[in-house]
Amino acid sequence: MKESILTTGGRHVSEVRDINRSLAEKALNMRCQAYLSQVKANLLTATIYGINNSKKSLQRELDQKTRLERELKVANATKDRLLSILAHDLRSPFTNLIGIAEGLSKNLQPPNLESLGEHIGMVHSVxxxxxxxxxxxxxxxxxxxxxxxxxxxxxxxxxxxxxxxxxxxxxxxxxxxxxxxxxxxxxxxxxxxxxxxxxxxxxxxxxxxxxxxxxxxxxxxxxxxxxxxxxxxxxxxxxxxxxxxxxxxxxxxxxxxxxxxxxxxxxxxxxxxxxxxxxxxxxxxxxxxxxxxxxxxxxxxx
Amino acid sequence: MRVKALDYENPIAVLRDIYWVGFYDQEADLHCNPYLIIDDEEVLLFDPGSIPHFSVVMRKVIDVINPEEITHVVLSHQDPDVCGNIAVVEDLIGRDDLKLVNHSSLTRLVQHYGVKSPFYEVDKNGGKLELKSGRVLEFLHTPFLHSPFGIVTYDHESKSLFSSDIFGGLSDHWSLFASEDAAFESMSRWHQLIIPSNRVLKDFLQKLERFDIQRILPQHGSILEGSFVPRAIEHLRNLPCGIDLTGGTLP
Structure with missing residues (x-):
């Protein structure tokens, strides 16, 4: 009888000790997980912060590029226009002047002075x-x-x-x-x-x-x-x-x-x-x- | 000699002021051997182990002392099973004046574990650490055995050598204290695996000659005491390792 009480008591003590150990280890494990999660959270925050920053600078670069592209397009169109002006419009006054000069040489007779005034006006205008x-x-x-x-x-x-x-x-x-x-x-x-x-x-x-x-x-x-x-x-x-x-x-x-x-x-x-x-x-x-x-x-x- | 079987679920006193607070998973046959030195005002923790071992190791530490009393953590080398949990241990200790004790060449690597505490670099402090009580710990740099950045620690007071991976062993039936000759066999397998040659072992053993070594406490394997100490030294002195076994070339 006495022996059985001792055995049972001993088993209880041993069980309580095991439970205590297991509880302590669980608490420490949670502490460890909490710490590691905190480290991960910090890394994640730093990463997100980094991504946000690079996103912003990327957007800035993209905006600048888009703006430059737009400016380049306008500049190109303007240059094209200039070339067409040079090719065609700059020539026109001279063509006109030649036409007037030809008209003058054909039609200009002494009595026709009125026409001379008209032609000079045209030359001036052109x-x-x-x-x-x-x-x-x-x-x-x-x-x-x-x-x-x-x-x-x-x-x-x-x-x-x-x-x-x-x-x-x-x-x-x-x-x-x-x-x-x-x-x-x-x-x-x-x-x-x-x-x-x-x-x-x-x-x-x-x-x-x-x-x-x-x-x-x-x-x-x-x-x-x-x-x-x-x-x-x-x-x-x-x-x-x-x-x-x-x-x-x-x-x-x-x-x-x-x-x-x-x-x-x-x-x-x-x-x-x-x-x-x-x-x-x-x-x-x-x-x-x-x-x-x-x-x-x-x-x-x- | 030891009548009662050891309960590896408890911290185990090696001496009055030196405790084994390691981890032993009999089924998986995994173990690690962190130790505590409890001095008058300071407490040193040797090689706290890995992340999966954290809760067991620290539970045993708590059974002996309050973790906040730990003033130094000695890092013999950088392997994850030796100190992979150092950042969490540091966090649990929570002391601003905690010092990590290691060779200066190790500092660069240990930083990758995310530690915050200052380093006590042994080679920049005359290879010694004197505690407030006057107790002197002496450190030997052990390149090639097997980490290039490794150290072993000799405690002059207890005449104990904390030997890192040296004198360790791989065994199917681990016991904390070496008690039979089988310990030498497992020691052989381990050293032949990790030590590059007998030559470096011999040089190291020669450097140990000036110390009176009563016990050796390795990171893996069993603690060597008494007659096992000179026998283990003699055993390693004659052990061909690494490149000796492959005819001088890489396998």
Whole structure:
């Protein structure tokens, strides 16, 4: 009896000891697993952080690449356009001049002096558009090489416009267009004179090109922080779908003028670039058949 | 000699202040031999073992002392069965001033276990560690036997050699204390497997001659005491190993 109590007791003690050992080991095992999980969690966090970072830098690189590609496409299209201008449009004034010269040599007899005046007018007009095209091309190429930096000076806006009107006088007269200028007397502005002249020349030339029997008006408006030039014509106007594309940083195929004047699309493209390089803006409102209102602003900050 | 069979589920006192806190799985025939030296104010843990052994080893440590009392962990070499659990052990000990004691060439490898504690690099400290009590542990670098970064530790006080993988053995019937000549047989198999040649063994044994060794405590195999010590040394001195057995070339 006594022996059996001792055996049973001994077995109980041994069982309790085994359970204790097993519990202690389980606790330690959990501790170990917890530690290892923590290590894994830290590694995972570091990995996710790393992946996120590389994702971001990848996205940045991708964005930059996409932007570069887009810029490259635009630049390529612009270059193609330039080549087609060089190949075709630059040739046209000379072809025209040759045609006029041939006409002159055939028809010019002493009594026919009236026809002489007419021919000289044509020569002037063709030469003018030729010079304009070459000027625009030069300015544009100059801009491409990144040298387009405005050099602001003070000048009289009215005087600048009158000079341009003299240039276009006979061409406008041939198309029965009156050139008008509305400006505050003696209004001096400060801007890059050459750039402003190129912008205005292109806008006035366009006004005349797309108008027959009408008017081209140049206005200067003084605002708080900027000067705004307006070039308003009473011509054929612009279709809405063309209007949308006009100032979208690319060359837009030019429509033929009312007297079949050719255009390259380079003029407006340049006008926009020259405006923006002076921190200005350019915009247009127009409806087909109701003329166009082009405007550009030049800030007074210079 | 030992009347009662040893219970390997318990920590086993080798001496009053040296404990075996190892792991023995009789069915899988797997074992490892971590040891504790409990000094006056400091406690050293030798080669804490692998991740799967962690709970058993540390349970036995806890049976003897509070793990927070461990001040040094000695790493004889880098093998995963020897110290694969070092980062978890370090975490459980939780002492800022815990030191990992090893040869400086081992530091680079042990770092891969994710440890945080500072290293006490024995070769940069005169090959010795003096405890607060004045007890001196001396370390021998043992390249070629078998880890290039390995050390053995001699405890001058107890005249014990913590011998890492040297003097270890592979046995089907492991016992903590060597008690029969079969121990030499398993020792032979083990050394012929991991030691490159008898020449390096001999050089090492010669270096041991200046120590009075009462017992040898290896990482694998059995603890050698008494007459087993000189017999084991003599046995290894004459044991052809590694390349000696293949006619001087790689097998």
């Amino acid at each position: 030469a003018l558009s030729g010079v304009e095209l070459v000027d625009n091309l030069l300015t544009w190429i100059w801009g491409l090489s990144g040298q387009i930096k405005p050099q602001p000076v003070r000048f009289e806006a009215n005087k600048l416009v009158q000079e341009l009107f003299m240039l276009f006088e006979s061409h406008a007269k041939n198309k029965s267009i009156s050139l008008k200028c509305e400006m505050p007397a003696g209004s001096e502005i400060q801007a890059d004179r050459h750039m402003t002249q190129t912008i205005l020349r292109n806008l006035i030339s366009n006004g005349i090109k797309y108008t027959a029997n009408g008017e081209v008006l140049v206005k200067l408006e003084e605002r708080n922080r900027e000067w705004v030039f307006w070039v308003i014509d009473t011509g054929v106007g612009i279709a809405p779908e063309v209007l949308d594309r006009l100032f979208k940083n690319q060359l837009v195929e030019s429509a033929t003028g009312t007297a079949k004047e050719y255009g390259t699309g380079l003029g407006l493209f340049l006008a926009k670039e020259l405006c923006e390089s002076q921190s200005g803006k350019i915009w247009v409102t127009s409806k087909p058949g109701q003329g166009s209102q082009f405007a550009f602003s030049l800030p007074k900050v210079y």
